[in-house]
Amino acid sequence: MQAIGKSQRRVDALDKVLGRAAYPGDLTRPDQLHMKILFAGRPHAIVKEIDTSKAAALEGVCLILTAKDVPCNEYGLQIPDQPVLCGPGSSKPYTDRVRFVGDQVAAVVAESEEIAAAACKLIEVTYEDLPPVLDPFESLQEGAFLIHPDKDSNIFQSYRLRKGDLKQGFQDADVIVEGEYHTPVQEHIFLQPEAGLAYYDEEGRVVVAAGGQWAHEEQEQIAHSLGLELDQVRVIHPAIGGAFGGREDISVQIVLGLAVLRLREKGIDRPVKIVWSREESIIGHHKRHAYHIKTRWGATRDGKLTAAEVDIVADGGAYMYTSNKVLLNAFIACTSVYDIPNIKVDARAVATNKVPGGAFRGFGGPQGTFSAESQMNKLAEELGLDPVEFRLKNVLHKGSLTSVSTSLPGIVNITDVLERCAEESFWEKRQGSWEIQEAHPEPEGFQRGVGFACGLKNIGFSAGYQENSWATVELYGSETIEEVIVRHAAAEVGQGTHTAIVQMTAEAVGVPVEKVRIISADTAETRDSGSVSASRMTFMAGNSVYGAAKAALKKWEEEERPAIATYQYLAPKTTKLDPDTGAGKPNFAYGYTAQAVELLVDPETGQIVVTRVYSTHDVGRAINPDQVRGQIEGGVVQALGYVLTEKFIQEGGYVRTDKLSTYLIPTVQDIPEVLQPVVMENPDPNGPWGALGMAEMPFISLAPAVTAALHDATGIWFDDFPLTPERVLRGLGKI
Amino acid sequence: MAHHMISLLVNGQKEKLLVPSNLTLLHVLRDMLGLTGTKNGCEAGECGACTVLLDGEPVNSCMVLAPELDGREVITVEGLAKDGQLTPLQEAFAELSAVQCGYCTPGMLMSATALLRRKPHPTQQDVQEALVGNLCRCTGYQRIIDAVMVASRTGGAE
């Protein structure tokens, strides 16, 4: 291995430390115009009338777009259920409604951002308010107000699982633990708010340069709404300031494209730029879903799980986004890594008039895992067993049947991952069984606790989707290969995928990394790579690059100069789940993870200090060890924010926390004293050089590990979070 | 509206600009001078992405009005490397993977530069105090702290 397994410096490092990397808001073109969006600012209403006359009369206003200007007024990643612009007179039924505060009603294009903003204020919109549906359980009721009147119910998606004989399972149990868990909404707070620039290129294509996670999908959605052919739209990804799932859905792209299209029709051929403020970003894009999970697990006295019953309700917010897929992940995660003979799960994702739920690192995994792992920790306590020991008695092995009645693919070494985490952290093996080590004395005024949790997360798209990724490898030179160009569309959102792709290409071709250059981020230059999500890109890109390199090398040997080959990697097939039983083979690879946490809590103020975190992951193979550790450190701190401080408040459908001073993410002073990534490398049979995906794994089980530690410190279970000081004191009965 | 003629030094270069009174330093840099290395993250002084040095002190450029800049000196991320030579801080950020998405990086570098100029051999705690106003959502901060510590051993801010 000459190129992989090394902590190669990032290919974009130099541009980023010099301030040269151009993010969407940094792009400018001569003569550009500026766009501002008029957001609905109300949770549920019919737009009766939009009067743009005063706004249009303002000097410097060039164009005002409303619903009637959108050729095909619908979009959406999974289903096109959201209007591009909400209002009357559009081509689709029920697009005259706003369904959450961040729905877009009009877009103004003007000579400056200030003029566009002033014009937005002059647009007079007449609304007929509708009753907002805010509670997902109310939304589920028969007769609930239909948020999408063209549908039969407010349920976006449901899944059902029946394995074994649940009744028998609970009869066999000596101990039954019931729990009701609530996980909160989380906002991505990528540092770069949404922005973009649109223009026509020399070939007459509508170009949209904006941050995203899947250029070709964005191209498709823009083309669909604009009524254009796919090849009339070009998507470019500039440098992207973080994503974490939050750029998987469309934000500014379609309206930008629409603006240049309509301007050209008016004979104005000028680029259009938009930059969202932080507040606009916070109301304008989707969030991690809030989940409500009611569950009941049974186990025998000697610590074998017998049954699990789980009821899941996900608050989907106004539109589908990826609620259906997020729900599938939670559905699988809600029994975590355990071999349970009898299981019943019912899961629904439901519409409400709140900010939509969608992709965010972990994608339903953290929610399902929180309930499962909390149940395991409670059962261990009931049974008087060590939480690690109890888990080891129940984990899935190669060949065991999962909740979906099939075995896990690849290497199944959950036991090893758990034991490694236990050993690295606060446990030791005495006479063959794991026990918590003697505790350190706690500082005065604090109570100390440790906790453990684990989990799994699929790698790649699930349940019957034929996973695929394209790559092209080009070899230049005469006698020897002097330059290698790899074309791959993977979005570099900060995770380091371009660097990993360069390393894997160098390895596959057998040249030093310095000879490899990546061309990416442009639908005109690359073919579809799929999304940077589901911890899939290293796995998918690596395999496609490997295939393309092999084919190019063959051509090179046949004296072709340059030797160019394009290859589409197809991942192992998966299947849909049976609608009645949930049985199926939804995934081709999983990552396993175990995490141990130590914290101190001040029982009088309720403040928590997480002191140590050991985050253990089998990554198959670390293509770039520093980047792997960076993902673990970043993922853990993001998860700490989720469980401790990040409280997203919506009241009556209105967002109250639209600032970084009210929505609180961790600062550099809020990190643990010790954050130890523990990286295991057992090559996956299908992964490129054995590599698995890993970017979501550090997020999966941290919340239940923290609540377990808090229980250890205080004797109280916390079944919802964030664990703000108020929440902790309420739990302790102090307020 | 009132406009003001200001003269200031930006990265050692003398600039004379006619600015409206309600323009912030952030927009002077990005929109008037094309120095887009300084990032806009919140325009409320809450994220630190727009940090620059104003007469040597780290400030959020979104919180400084343009007319105040008359006679002042501003250094931005573009002013760190001299003749293509990275500063030890930039070198350490690149080498230690202290950069992921990179959007917080310019602001981090400016806060860290100010720290090392004031205190060439900081403790980890000093680094955390100095960078607390610079949010990062990617790295979990540890690598950034490490990079500043390494830079403090390999040559400091310049």
Add this chain to the structure above:
Amino acid sequence: MQEFDYLRPRNVAELKENLSQPGARILAGGTDIIPQLRRGKSAPKILVDTSGIRSLRFIEDQGDRVVIGAMTTHQEIAESQLVSDLNPALRIAAESVGSTQTRCRGTLGGNIANASPAADTLPPLLVYEASVLIQNLSGEREVPLESLVIGPGQTALEEGEFIHSISFRPLTGRWGSHFIKVGKRKGMAISVVNAAATVVLDKKGSVSKARVALGAVGPVVIRCRETESSLCGKVPDRKVFEKAGEQAREEVRPITDIRSTEEYRLHAAGVIVARVLEAAAEQARGRMG
């Protein structure tokens, strides 16, 4: 951001002139007013930027009083040996405000004039019974800080008036002072509750004088006078201070808002009053009388 005229006086005389114009408002460090302008929450016709007035930026020991110019930044206060020696509570509070970037801009005068119920520098100044020198075109007046701040975002400053400086009398004898805040995260914490206290011990080690101020538990930062008087003559120990904390809860009327709840603030106020008193007493015990 809306439009306004911008003036930048070079000295106090010019400042007085500038501020006498109708619709004029002071811009100090800008850390509060610039976000307000951006959000349209403030609409002055004229902004008078005082950042160029060097004579308002000082920390001086004038013998019986410590005087701090209104334009002194939080960073300067946090780094001042004089403040550290004579009002440690103020140093800790100044150091805890925002980030390095906001401390380098935000000023003591601005923090007072902004009159946030959660302002961190106010409790340490209140427990030192600080007074504020106010000037305008026609003269000057000195008022106790406590009477200057009258409501959330409201002060008794009249049109044309500005804060020149803040002063307080150092404590003597066996004294201690401390500041504690409770926020929702460690870095860049905004106070959910904050408290400052001074304790002076007599020769026998009993409390001869104690002062306690609490922030973010009412419309303005308040002194807890009953708590203070209940401590007089007591031999300081944890029990006494815990009781003082309970007493302090009787004196405050916190509200529920976006940052916290009434119940939490009430509870935490009592806790930190006890802690801040204990720390101040500990300091006093360590000081030779």
